[in-house]
Amino acid sequence: MPASTILSAVRGPLATALAGVSANVFSYVPENVPVPAVVLVPDSPYLEFDTIGSSTFRCKVNFTISCCVTYSSNPAALDNIEQLIESVVLAIPSGYEVSDVQRPTVTQVGASNLLVADIGVSTHYTRTV
């Protein structure tokens, strides 16, 4: 068993750092999304191998942080998601690259509509044994 995993070294700490945000935080994609919610989703490509050498597993890990709020009134939903994005970006710890925020889109989850915006985040991971 390695001493570190992507869950323990990357996903878990990021989810923990986001725990202070006023939303439900998930380090995985949940079956149901109780809004407001912040969900850590693997981006594509998920893992990139950009350092030299192959003796150790090292990679760049790309994530999308999906911010979800209730979509009923458009102006209010947009304000809510903007505030959620601001608090999420401020909570992202050092060591993580924050690239950009994709435009909010309305997504139907079950019977309800959510306003969802994705924040691009990446970091580098080295497996330790």
Add this chain to the structure above:
Amino acid sequence: MATTVITGRDITLTIATVNYGDQALSTTLAVELERNAYETIDGKQFFALDTTATLSVTMLADWGANSPSSLCEAMWTAASSAPNTSLAYSFTAATGAVFTGNVYPSFPSAGGSGKDAQEVTFVLQGTAKPTLTIS
């Protein structure tokens, strides 16, 4: 026979016994052969004078790192406190092809853009032509 392809994943770089593979994004060992050209009555003649070796490294910055200790700081300290003391290096291009030699330390650059990981580059002057060991 199938085409042989080696990649950056085959490279191993060690400077002063420290493996830079944990942070290095790219590295190049270049050796230039300096030649003089002479115009003679028989035509142009070339004569090799000297070789110059340089080792270039681009790596993810790790200023302030404690565990493992910072490679940027190690290189900075070497360049600052003992700039005239060469460091032994080993550059494995692929299994069975290893370049070894000595380089003088150099100061890593510092800085970066807002949304990308900080990268540093430095070019190390070789003391002599590297030795290629083929096994």
